[in-house]
Amino acid sequence: MSEFSQISLFPSLPRTARGTSVVLGNTPAGDKIQYCNGTSVYTVPVGSLTNTEIYTEHSHQTTVAKTSPSGYYCASGDIHGNVRIWDTTQTTHILKTTIPVFSGPVKDIAWDSESKRIAAVGEGRERFGHVFLFDTGTSNGNLTGQARAMNSVDFKPSRPFRIISGSDDNTVAIFEGPPFKFKSTFGDHTKFVHSVRFNPDGSLFASTGGDGTVILYNGVDGVKVGVFEDDSLKGAAHSGSIYGLTWSPDGSKIATASADKTVKIWNVSTLKVEKTIVIGSRIEDQQLGINWTKQALVSISANGFVNFLNPELGSIDETRYGHNKAITALATSTDGKTLYSADAEGHITWWEIATGKSNRIFPDVHTTMITGVKSTSKGDLFTVSWDDHLKVVPAGGSGVDSTKTISNKLSSQPLGLAVSADGDIAVAACYKHIAIYSQGRLTEIPINFNSSCVAISSDKQLVAVGGQDSKVHVYKLSGTNVSEVKTITHAAEITSVSFSNNGAFLVATDQSRKVIPYTVSNNFEVAHTHSWTFHTAKVACVSWSPDNVRLATGSLDNSVIVWNMNKPSEHPVIIKGAHAMSSVNSVLWLNETTIVSAGQDSNIKFWKVPL
Numbered sequence: 232m233s234e235f236s237q238i239s240l241f242p243s244l245p246r247t248a249r250g251t252s253v254v255l256g257n258t259p260a261g262d263k264i265q266y267c268n269g270t271s272v273y274t275v276p277v278g279s280l281t282n283t284e285i286y287t288e289h290s291h292q293t294t295v296a297k298t299s300p301s302g303y304y305c306a307s308g309d310i311h312g313n314v315r316i317w318d319t320t321q322t323t324h325i326l327k328t329t330i331p332v333f334s335g336p337v338k339d340i341a342w343d344s345e346s347k348r349i350a351a352v353g354e355g356r357e358r359f360g361h362v363f364l365f366d367t368g369t370s371n372g373n374l375t376g377q378a379r380a381m382n383s384v385d386f387k388p389s390r391p392f393r394i395i396s397g398s399d400d401n402t403v404a405i406f407e408g409p410p411f412k413f414k415s416t417f418g419d420h421t422k423f424v425h426s427v428r429f430n431p432d433g434s435l436f437a438s439t440g441g442d443g444t445v446i447l448y449n450g451v452d453g454v455k456v457g458v459f460e461d462d463s464l465k466g467a468a469h470s471g472s473i474y475g476l477t478w479s480p481d482g483s484k485i486a487t488a489s490a491d492k493t494v495k496i497w498n499v500s501t502l503k504v505e506k507t508i509v510i511g512s513r514i515e516d517q518q519l520g521i522n523w524t525k526q527a528l529v530s531i532s533a534n535g536f537v538n539f540l541n542p543e544l545g546s547i548d549e550t551r552y553g554h555n556k557a558i559t560a561l562a563t564s565t566d567g568k569t570l571y572s573a574d575a576e577g578h579i580t581w582w583e584i585a586t587g588k589s590n591r592i593f594p595d596v597h598t599t600m601i602t603g604v605k606s607t608s609k610g611d612l613f614t615v616s617w618d619d620h621l622k623v624v625p626a627g628g629s630g631v632d633s634t635k636t637i638s639n640k641l642s643s644q645p646l647g648l649a650v651s652a653d654g655d656i657a658v659a660a661c662y663k664h665i666a667i668y669s670q671g672r673l674t675e676i677p678i679n680f681n682s683s684c685v686a687i688s689s690d691k692q693l694v695a696v697g698g699q700d701s702k703v704h705v706y707k708l709s710g711t712n713v714s715e716v717k718t719i720t721h722a723a724e725i726t727s728v729s730f731s732n733n734g735a736f737l738v739a740t741d742q743s744r745k746v747i748p749y750t751v752s753n754n755f756e757v758a759h760t761h762s763w764t765f766h767t768a769k770v771a772c773v774s775w776s777p778d779n780v781r782l783a784t785g786s787l788d789n790s791v792i793v794w795n796m797n798k799p800s801e802h803p804v805i806i807k808g809a810h811a812m813s814s815v816n817s818v819l820w821l822n823e824t825t826i827v828s829a830g831q832d833s834n835i836k837f838w839k840v841p842l
Contacts, residue, residue: 234804235793235840238825241587242275242283243268243833244535244555245520246292250490252382252425252474253520253531254339256297256305258319261480261524265305266531267293268555269832270812272307274298274319277527277539280551280587285834286324287811289315294337294353299346304365306349308337314351316365330368332361338381344388348409350374352381352396360384360396362411372411377404383426387450389433395453397424403438403446405453417453419446426475430482435499437485439473445487445497459485459497461504468504469495475521475530479542486542488518488530496542506545510538536591552580552589558829560604561817562612565652569630572829573601577616581630582835584821592633596622603648603659613668615645615659621668623657639673641666647684651691656708660685660696667711674711680704686728686737693751695737697725703739705755717755721745727772731779736796738782740770746784746794759799765792768814776820781840783826785815791828793840804840 245253245266256265263274272286272293286296289309296307298319304327308314312333318325333355341350348371352360359381360374374381379399387393393414394406402416403424422441429436429450437459439445445459445468459468471490478485484505485497492513496506510516515534522529528540535555539548554574562571563584570582577597582589597616605613610626623637647660659666660682664675684697687708694706694713701721706713723743730737730751736758738748746763749755768787775782782794789811793804809815810830817829826838 235806235838237836238839239281239587239837240283240285241281241553241582241589241835242273242285243271244537244551244553245273245531246555247519247531247533247535249517249533250472251519254295254383254475255520255522255529255531256295257522257524258298259300259302261526264522264524264527264529265296265298267296267307269293270309271832272296272305275537277524277529284322285811286317288317288324288326289313295340297340297342299342299365300344301346304346306340306342306351306365308332308340308351308353310336312337312353312355314340314349316349327366328368330363333358335380339383341384341386341394343386343392348386350384350386350394352384354380359398362394362408370410372406372408374404374406374411374413376413376416377402382424385427385429385436387429387433387436388431391451393451395427395429395436395438397427397438397440399423401440403427403448403453415453417448417455419455420444422472425473428476428478430478430499431480432482437476437478439468439476439487441472443467443469443471443473443489445473445476445485447499447502457502459502459504461495468497469493471517474519477521477523479523480525484542486521486523486528486540488521490517492516492518494518494521494530494540496545506542508540508545508547510547552591554578554580554833556833557816557831558833558835559816560601561819561827561829561835562604562606563819563821563827564606564610565608567821569606570827570835571604571606571612572835573604573614574833575600577601577618579604579612579614590630592624592631594633596624596633596636602646605648605650605657607650607654608652609654611654613648613650613654613657615641615648617644619644621645621648621657621659621666621673637671639668642675646682647697649685649687649694651687652689656687656691658685658687658694665694665696665706665713667713669711672711676713678704683725684727686730688730688734688751689732690734693730695728695730695739697728697739699724701725701741703728703737705737719749719755721747726770729773729775731775732777733779735779736775738773738775740773740784742769744768744770744786746770746773746782748782748796758796761799763794763799763803765803765805766790771814772817774818774820774826776823778823783818783820785809785818785828785830787814789813789815791815791818791826791838793826806838809836809838810834
């Protein structure tokens with residue numbers, strides 16, 4: 232039996248930037264979609280919320296990924312112009328080759344229908360596009376003829392082969408080959424061209440851009456066939472920029488995604504709109520990307536949400552929430568069914584642990600990085616953030632109701648939060664204060680060191696505050712008064728502290744990679760003499776198992792380590808690379824054998840660690 236196994240994964244959302252289109256890839260069967268965030272490529276099943284595959288071998292930020300029509304290889308590009316071609320059939324994703332295409336970001340990639348040639352376009356210094364053979368990387372023509380960065384590219388899926396591209400010089404270009412050479416450009420758009428796509432049989436292609444128009448062309452020679460018009464909008468298709476278009480699998484319809492916060496379904500034969508799907512009214516509801524696979528129509532909102540749309544009914548079937556920035560804090564509900572995750576932009580998502588269903592808490596509780604989140608037995612949620620507030624979000628509806636949030640201003644920046652299980656007392660470790668919140672009142676006690684983390688014992692008698700002065704300060708708590716009873720000295724700045732659930736132990740971790748448990752009843756003497764320094768970088772977080780026997784720590788070295796208090800001399804369980812290329816920012820125990828971890832990579836992972 233293995234020491235640990237990953238049982239579930241709640242994936243990151245795609246990285247988005249306002250005014251930039253998000254290009255989605257998909258598998259040939261249409262059962263998975265592909266997008267990028269950080270240095271990773273995500274292959275997300277349409278039918279599952281917890282089985283995403285992540286490719287983490289890029290050393291720079293990824294931009295676009297496309298799977299070959301054969302389904303055996305994926306080509307993914309990054310911001311430095313590299314295209315990596317890797318195997319999709321093995322979980323190890325063996326690299327076939329890396330091709331440096333140009334010096335800037337890759338904006339779009341297309342495979343030909345024989346899975347032999349790849350076209351990549353973007354924003355290089357020396358060229359904006361390139362077409363090459365995937366197995367050798369040798370050139371298969373050149374994509375020149377457009378004066379500014381190329382945003383989109385597509386291969387004609389049938390012979391005679393053509394390549395089309397859309398550029399920031401407002402033109403659509405067509406290339407003949409192989410070997411591919413420039414044939415002509417079409418200047419029908421008045422603003423940047425964001426997306427060009429062939430229909431499934433290659434007889435037609437469509438282009439769209441910042442001017443809100445969608446134009447249809449003949450697939451062989453590029454003769455203009457028509458313009459899609461929404462009768463309510465005098466000659467345009469959308470009232471905002473259009474960032475993406477996609478053909479239905481049978482080629483009879485087109486779906487477009489726009490900054491006017493809608494997705495429209497068009498009939499190709501009549502050039503008229505059939506359905507308008509309004510995603511929302513907030514600025515984050517702008518639509519930046521769209522893909523129509525054989526199994527789903529998927530669009531991406533400006534805040535990264537993944538919308539599964541029903542083209543027949545013109546409605547949203549499902550929205551997947553989550554994070555695309557670093558997750559900074561985790562908390563579980565008392566019944567163990569709900570997980571709360573908070574990120575570096577102040578968003579909080581709640582997850583149904585059993586299914587992976589998610590929802591974002593609206594309106595946002597904070598506007599900037601959340602450093603602590605805790606849930607109480609009453610269902611209330613306590614949070615602290617770099618906006619210098621301690622907030623209480625009361626239970627309500629199906630979770631918490633952030634319209635009734637109670638807000639408390641703190642006089643210095645909070646770095647950690649500890650809350651008693653019943654929510655009667657909350658302690659925030661601030662830069663120059665300890666803030667105690669009880670019965671609706673906030674008391675601030677000045678301290679002569681800079682704190683970094685805090686823990687409260689289950690009997691509400693003791694508070695431990697970790698300091699940047701390399702000491703753990705233990706206070707006795709009576710009402711809202713504290714008196715220091717013990718100072719424990721470490722060799723480096725304290726990064727996290729935690730009391731065991733039965734109150735018998737206090738564990739402290741520090742920047743010098745140490746994990747040290749102390750016995751509370753024995754005047755905080757070290758609980759055992761063994762040196763727990765298996766991490767190779769600073770330890771970021773620590774959590775006790777419900778039975779008080781095991782500890783889990785997460786670290787900057789990408790790993791989670793599980794320590795056993797009953798066997799302190801034995802080698803711990805090391806989940807190496809738990810979050811590849813990313814620090815582990817938070818760990819929690821769900822039960823005696825399940826750990827949940829969250830990292831800088833915006834992913835939440837669940838691990839089975841048998842006793």
